[in-house]
Amino acid sequence: xxxxxxxxxxxxxxxxxxxxxxxxxxxxxxxxxxxxxxxxxxxxxxxxxxxxxxxxxxxxxxxxxxxxxxxxxxxxxxxxxxxxxxxxxxxxxxxxxxxxxxxxxxxxxxxxxxxx
Numbered sequence: 001x002x003x004x005x006x007x008x009x010x011x012x013x014x015x016x017x018x019x020x021x022x023x024x025x026x027x028x029x030x031x032x033x034x035x036x037x038x039x040x041x042x043x044x045x046x047x048x049x050x051x052x053x054x055x056x057x058x059x060x061x062x063x064x065x066x067x068x069x070x071x072x073x074x075x076x077x078x079x080x081x082x083x084x085x086x087x088x089x090x091x092x093x094x095x096x097x098x099x100x101x102x103x104x105x106x107x108x109x110x111x112x113x114x115x116x
Contacts, residue, residue: 035101046094053087 060083064076 031104038097038101042094042097049090049094053083053090057083057087
């Protein structure tokens, strides 16, 4: 922890002020709101990403199968590979968002000591 973080943590967690408790409760409320919004929005976004990726992959597959020249086949093949890689990266990032949101409050409490 750097100096500023330690100073702010000790200031906010001091026993002679209730400001640390109020800030801790505000942060818990903010984490709750963010978690609820993400839990509502993420399944919709995930569905859209899945459908868009599937349509794009099918389109590229048809383009690959219809290509007659070697250069066109290679371009379509590379585009299909890029599509699959992008799709996998997107799914991994969505999983990371869920994991981080599930653990952000305990991580924050462990780092700052607030909210115990």
